[in-house]
Amino acid sequence: MLKNVAAVLLDGVHPFELGVVCEVFGLDRSDEGLPVYDFAVASADGPVLSTHAGFTITAAHGLERLEEADLIAIPAGQAYVNREFPEELIAALHRAVDRGARILSVCSGVFVLGAAGLLDGRSCAVHWKHAQELAIRYPRARVEPDVLYVDDGPVITSAGTAAGIDACLHIVRQAHGTEVANAIARRMVVPPHRDGGQAQFVARPLPRTTCDTVGGVLAWMERHLDEEITVEQLAEKALMSPRTFARRFKEETGTTPYRWLLRQRLLLAQELLEGSTETVDAIAGRAGFGNAAALRHQFLRALGTTPNTYRRTFQGPSRAA
Numbered sequence: 288m289l290k291n292v293a294a295v296l297l298d299g300v301h302p303f304e305l306g307v308v309c310e311v312f313g314l315d316r317s318d319e320g321l322p323v324y325d326f327a328v329a330s331a332d333g334p335v336l337s338t339h340a341g342f343t344i345t346a347a348h349g350l351e352r353l354e355e356a357d358l359i360a361i362p363a364g365q366a367y368v369n370r371e372f373p374e375e376l377i378a379a380l381h382r383a384v385d386r387g388a389r390i391l392s393v394c395s396g397v398f399v400l401g402a403a404g405l406l407d408g409r410s411c412a413v414h415w416k417h418a419q420e421l422a423i424r425y426p427r428a429r430v431e432p433d434v435l436y437v438d439d440g441p442v443i444t445s446a447g448t449a450a451g452i453d454a455c456l457h458i459v460r461q462a463h464g465t466e467v468a469n470a471i472a473r474r475m476v477v478p479p480h481r482d483g484g485q486a487q488f489v490a491r492p493l494p495r496t497t498c499d500t501v502g503g504v505l506a507w508m509e510r511h512l513d514e515e516i517t518v519e520q521l522a523e524k525a526l527m528s529p530r531t532f533a534r535r536f537k538e539e540t541g542t543t544p545y546r547w548l549l550r551q552r553l554l555l556a557q558e559l560l561e562g563s564t565e566t567v568d569a570i571a572g573r574a575g576f577g578n579a580a581a582l583r584h585q586f587l588r589a590l591g592t593t594p595n596t597y598r599r600t601f602q603g604p605s606r607a608a
Contacts, residue, residue, distance in 0.1 A: 289462035293356035298332040299365030304393040311455035331376040339365040363394035393451035401425040409439040414447035422541025
């Protein structure tokens with residue numbers, strides 16, 4: 288049973304992601320018959336922490352508070368993608384997992400788990416803009432770049448902002464059942480259940496330009512999304528054998544040429560559905576899917592919705608009609 292929850296903070300913590308954890312686990316809702324958690328905020332960087340919003344937070348506890356927690360939550364923070372993390376925190380997380388506690392990350396908090404080796408061999412989620420960096424930095428992690436959250440054993444990882452709410456409610460639902468999770472969701476005025484596999488709606492990223500050997504090929508692929516492209520063709524452009532190219536591509540981008548190309552085509556289709564009045568057939572051709580049926584198939588697989596429904600979501604019924 289989930290009773291004891293601790294949020295562990297580092298300097299530069301993002302207040303919203305911390306607030307999500309506090310809202311779900313830190314409020315006394317006993318007047319509604321809902322569970323009350325022994326909740327605390329602990330610091331891994333001293334008692335006074337800065338936030339990226341320009342104010343400070345004082346934490347009453349240090350890392351010793353993690354030793355009794357059933358769930359440890361790590362909210363996002365400024366520059367978590369690139370910074371080093373205290374060895375004492377890494378050790379505390381390992382002890383927690385060893386004794387059966389669960390670990391939750393919200394957005395870039397997942398980089399703490401990666402540094403601790405807790406993503407090795409596990410599927411994980413992160414905000415779409417950090418997915419490629421996470422895959423490159425921790426190649427033994429199975430990064431799911433589009434989903435809202437992933438529950439893999441004792442480790443639960445979530446994408447940005449509101450996806451942290453979904454992951455927290457998922458944990459409550461597992462511990463106390465659907466009725467309790469739905470009641471908390473109603474108090475928060477949020478959807479009671481969004482499945483973790485639901486897709487993030489993402490902005491279209493530019494090709495990674497810091498790749499040592501495949502950066503030029505990535506740029507060429509992006510300019511020719513509407514054409515049939517083979518690994519052999521790409522390898523020839525990179526002056527490599529297909530096998531060497533596939534290996535270097537995975538090392539430098541964190542994914543395969545096929546998956547990278549499919550993702551870019553989907554992102555182009557999303558961009559055109561959001562901002563143009565072209566038909567779905569025309570968009571399918573421009574994005575390299577050939578026809579509307581193929582685009583619809585890939586859209587359903589990747590985003591869990593159809594192109595027309597996606598267009599209505601972003602353009603509204605009057606423009607999409």
